[in-house]
Amino acid sequence: MATDRYYLTEVDKHSDSIYCHHDLMGELLIPQHYHNKAQFLYVEGGIAYVKTDISTYFLPARHYMWIPPGVKHSIHPNSEDVMMRNLYFPVEKKDVAFYEEEGIYPVNDLLLNLLLFTNRWKGDLYKGSRNYIVAKALKVLLPDISGKNLSLSLPLAKDARLIKITDYIASHIGDAISFEDLAKRFGLSTRTLHRLFVKDLGMSFMQFFTISRMLRAVELLQDKSMPVSEVALAVGYNSLPTFSNIFYKMLGQRPSEYANGRNILSE
Structure with missing residues (x-):
């Protein structure tokens, strides 16, 4: 496994930041790994399979997956041209139960517009910055706007x-x-x-x-x-x-x- 990938070296480098990465997948496999931060994963232009130790999740375009911290997973897009957006959030004591469960949810217009607003972000977002506040707002809204956790997984x-x-x-x-x-x-x-x-x-x-x-x-x-x-x-x-x-x-x-x-x- 490569040791210089951002998801291995950069995501958890600063424990209190929100880390942002969005780009074309560029590869057909992101090998198994985990983060100390929770992951918001959104894809377009294709499909990604997210495999954990117990299930294979099917993440279609215009949906997002929430991956709690510490969950080992690999990502398998159906094309190198799949567009991926990731936001990684530090764990907070006041986090509600929603953030503790793996889930796949459709993206509504409000969330789409927030994602579009963050289109050019990359790297660490620190407390007090405008971008951090917007990203934090996105996370806070998720339990209220995400609706039903969709059954888009098949156990292995x-x-x-x-x-x-x-x-x-x-x-x-x-x-x-x-x-x-x-x-x-x-x-x-x-x-x-x-x-x-x-x-x-x-x-x-x-x-x-x-x-x-x-x-x-x-x-x-x-x-x-x-x-x-x-x-x-x-x-x-x-x-x-x-x-x-x-x-x-x-x-x-x-x-x-x-x-x-x-x-x-x-x-």
Whole structure:
């Protein structure tokens, strides 16, 4: 692992500063690391996967992830051209419970405008400075404006049998996979397979399959090469209203709204 990356050498150098870094990713992997500061991560122009020891989070454009201090994570963008904005905040005694939980949230207009205001910042922001005050205001607002913590993560399978099964699901995301057929294909009873999902992943097969489909849909919508109706079919939905409703439940936006979203950092 390189030892001269800003996230290893600069973020925690001054414990009381807010550290700012925004730029093109420029690489397809930021290897596992952690900070003593909490991290606000926002991306545009693509998708980033954030892997912790227990889950893989899916961070689509126009959403942000809050990563509490001390959480080991790696970042895997789907392109070197993904635009990334990071703000790292020191821990404060008066921090509320919101800041202690990993989460992914949609970015509303107020937060977009605050981010646009900070577009040219880089490095440490110190107490008393105008930029520090604006960044601190952004943090203070997060619990009130972020809404629901979206279920944009998939736990990592640990059981060898389930790793093969989840790999199969990922490669057949648009197929009509029934639970019974899946159990038969891998030589398991439906009861055993259900127990595997619940014990190892903390969710049912249908929950896992639905989330996997929606995350694939986000990738396709971000690519902008298909209309929404074709994206729905590509991830296994013959009914566009059903697809739209499930997408909205997970991401807080309709597929058409997401596909037509604004990229402020590239403007």
